Amino acid sequence: MSTTMNGGQQSVDAGMVNGYLPTVNGESRWEEQFLPIPLRIDDKIRAQKIEARLSKLVLCGATLRQVTDVFESEIEAGLRQKPSSLQMENTYVPELTDGTEEGSFLALDLGGTKFRVLLLELKAGKVMRDMVKLYEISEKLRLGPGEELFDFLAECVQDFVCSEGIENGKFSLGFTFSFPMRQHSISSGELITWTKSFNCSGMEGVDVAALLQRFLTARGLDITVRVLLNDTTGTLIAGAYLDRSVGIGVILGTGSNGCYMERACRVLHWERSHELVEDVCIDIEWGAFGDNGCLDFLRTEFDDEVDSKSLLVNSFTFEKYIGGKYLGDLVSSALGVLARDGLFPAEPAFGYLQTAHVSMFEKENCSSEVSGTLQALRDATGGCSALSNQDALVAQHVAHLISNRAAQLVSVCVATLVRRMGRARVAVAVDGSVFKHHPRIAPLMDKYVALLAPGRPFTVLGAEDGSGKGSALAAAVAARLAAS
Numbered sequence: 001m002s003t004t005m006n007g008g009q010q011s012v013d014a015g016m017v018n019g020y021l022p023t024v025n026g027e028s029r030w031e032e033q034f035l036p037i038p039l040r041i042d043d044k045i046r047a048q049k050i051e052a053r054l055s056k057l058v059l060c061g062a063t064l065r066q067v068t069d070v071f072e073s074e075i076e077a078g079l080r081q082k083p084s085s086l087q088m089e090n091t092y093v094p095e096l097t098d099g100t101e102e103g104s105f106l107a108l109d110l111g112g113t114k115f116r117v118l119l120l121e122l123k124a125g126k127v128m129r130d131m132v133k134l135y136e137i138s139e140k141l142r143l144g145p146g147e148e149l150f151d152f153l154a155e156c157v158q159d160f161v162c163s164e165g166i167e168n169g170k171f172s173l174g175f176t177f178s179f180p181m182r183q184h185s186i187s188s189g190e191l192i193t194w195t196k197s198f199n200c201s202g203m204e205g206v207d208v209a210a211l212l213q214r215f216l217t218a219r220g221l222d223i224t225v226r227v228l229l230n231d232t233t234g235t236l237i238a239g240a241y242l243d244r245s246v247g248i249g250v251i252l253g254t255g256s257n258g259c260y261m262e263r264a265c266r267v268l269h270w271e272r273s274h275e276l277v278e279d280v281c282i283d284i285e286w287g288a289f290g291d292n293g294c295l296d297f298l299r300t301e302f303d304d305e306v307d308s309k310s311l312l313v314n315s316f317t318f319e320k321y322i323g324g325k326y327l328g329d330l331v332s333s334a335l336g337v338l339a340r341d342g343l344f345p346a347e348p349a350f351g352y353l354q355t356a357h358v359s360m361f362e363k364e365n366c367s368s369e370v371s372g373t374l375q376a377l378r379d380a381t382g383g384c385s386a387l388s389n390q391d392a393l394v395a396q397h398v399a400h401l402i403s404n405r406a407a408q409l410v411s412v413c414v415a416t417l418v419r420r421m422g423r424a425r426v427a428v429a430v431d432g433s434v435f436k437h438h439p440r441i442a443p444l445m446d447k448y449v450a451l452l453a454p455g456r457p458f459t460v461l462g463a464e465d466g467s468g469k470g471s472a473l474a475a476a477v478a479a480r481l482a483a484s
Contacts (some may be wrong), residue, residue: 031061033451036404039397041390050343050394054334056300057401059408063298064452067412070294075416079282081268085292085317087285090269091233091259092186094277094481096240097473099125101480106161106171106223107472108153108212111178111231113137113197115153117160120472127241132468133160139197146200147211154215157223167221172479174227174471176234177208180285184271186478189228226478227471231431232257233281234470239429239463241473246427248417249466252410252441253432254324254355255316259283260417286413290317302333309350322406324355324434327399331358332380334398344394345387348380359438361399366439370396400440407444414445414460415452426456429463436462 036058039047059067078088101122109116114134121129135156141149161167179198183189188207194200209228216223229237236249236259248260264277274280289295295317306320306329307313320326332353338344353376361373370392377387377395418426428449435441445460463470 030451034059034061034064034408034448036401037397039394041393043390046343049341050338050397053338053341053343054398054401057302057334057405059298059405061451064408064412064448066297067295067409068416068452071289071413071416072420074289074294075284075420078284079262079266079268083292085289085294087180087283087288088269089181089183089283089285090267091183091229091281091283092272093227093229093233093237093281093474093477094186094264094274094279095477096237096244096246096261097125097477098480099244101125101473101476103476103479104166104169104171105472105475105479106157106173107176107468107475108157108173109176109178109231109467109471110153111176111196111467113142115156116468117156118468118472119160119164119166120469120476122473122476125241127469130469130472131164133163135159142198142200144200146203146206149200150208150211151215153212154219154221157216158219158221161221161223170222171224172226172475173216173223174229174234174473174475174478175209175212175225176229176231176467176471178231178467181208181228181230183228187225187228226482227474229471229474230257230283231467231470232259233283233466234468234474235429235431235463235466236260236281236470237474237477238431238466238470239427239461241469242429242463243427243459243461245423245425245459246429246461246463247421247423248414248426248428249463250410250414250428250430250435251432251466252322252324252430252435255287256319256323256410256432257284258286258413258417260421284413287316287319287323289413291315301337302330305333305336306330318409322409322434324432327355327358327402327406327434328353330402331361331395331399334402335395338394338398345391346381346384348377349382352380355434356437358399358403359434361396362403363439365393365396365400403438403440404444406434407441408448410441411445411448411452414458415449415456418449418453418456418458425458427459427461429461429466431463431466436464 041047074084074086077084078086104121107118119131180192181189188209191203209225213225232251239246251257261279262282264280332348336347339347370389373392
């Protein structure tokens with residue numbers, strides 16, 4: 001867990017311009033705090049040329065303010081159901097855990113080829129026991145009729161409860177459905193589009209929670225689908241279990257997304273009575289931020305290449321700046337440009353470098369090592385013998401620029417939400433492989449959120465398994481609300 005409390009800001013609030021702090025500790029200019037670590041190699045002229053060639057990857061404070069302004073504008077448009085690249089979906093989740101949840105709850109996690117069924121036992125809001133079982137979803141099911149897939153999901157639930165000897169029990173269930181959807185209530189929603197490796201037919205206009213409920217009931221199971229959510233909302237709820245001040249959930253892994261607790265009066269999309277609701281969780285779907293062109297001022301030639309070679313061209317613009325699926329490709333693209341300009345010995349094979357390599361480059365950079373970086377570069381370039389330790393430092397620098405930019409852009413979103421919520425303290429729950437395994441992302445987020453949301457105490461904490469534990473906790477909250 002990393003914590004930033006922004007202490008000592010009150011004495012300099014008078015010097016703030018448009019809510020931003022021009023100086024930090026009266027020493028360095030605010031702008032300068034966003035600059036990445038410079039490239040340090042023996043050949044100073046080469047270093048200058050490389051820095052100049054990659055300069056568009058360096059975002060200054062002024063550019064981040066511009067991104068902030070655009071993000072705020074897109075948020076407002078989305079909440080008002082006006083054209084926006086942000087979906088701003090109402091999840092209808094009005095409360096998080098309060099420590100009084102009791103009982104046993106089921107959760108389903110559908111988002112990849114591995115389908116999970118979980119059981120969570122709670123006492124006085126504390127997890128006493130949790131069980132999980134994995135099921136493989138065949139390609140035939142992922143590409144066949146939707147009803148066959150959902151019948152299989154119900155079959156897996158039946159197998160799970162029978163294996164646990166609880167097939168005659170009565171349960172509330174949380175269903176994590178990690179695909180874009182349009183929600184109509186906390187327990188109903190329609191698929192917008194399949195993604196990843198799924199493309200089931202016959203799902204147009206179908207309520208996925210109701211479809212699951214039909215097949216569960218047909219198998220004689222006394223299980224009620226209480227909550228339909230995605231992994232981002234689940235992360236928010238799982239985080240609230242760890243820290244009651246959590247109000248923002250973030251996924252920073254292969255893809256990226258965020259959600260937060262918004263004032264109900266600011267949200268126009270309601271299909272249920274909400275007079276007694278004060279706050280509601282909004283699923284931002286910020287992976288598509290910029291799909292309407294509002295972030296074109298950020299684009300570089302490296303982003304253009306990665307986008308053109310992606311499966312979904314001209315979409316998921318923001319995710320391609322920060323998602324783990326793309327960071328390795330961005331490094332490959334930048335090194336390829338340097339190679340074509342005679343500033344790097346060889347061009348890496350596009351697609352070879354993965355986010356795990358980026359994290360390793362950064363880890364070695366932090367510890368002044370190059371052996372792993374050099375070996376990865378040789379593998380990526382077909383065994384280029386001309387690669388040297390100095391070239392490894394160049395590759396580490398490219399990884400740092402791209403990682404720094406990713407941390408900055410995620411921090412813009414988080415800081416905007418922290419400022420928007422206006423709470424005494426906001427905890428941000430984050431899950432995902434990039435956050436967990438990249439050595440610099442978490443501390444950089446601490447630094448940049450503090451710079452972009454001065455005077456706003458916050459905490460960034462890791463909250464694992466939002467798609468599993470978070471879903472079961474959401475079912476517990478829904479069951480508590482239904483009984484009240």
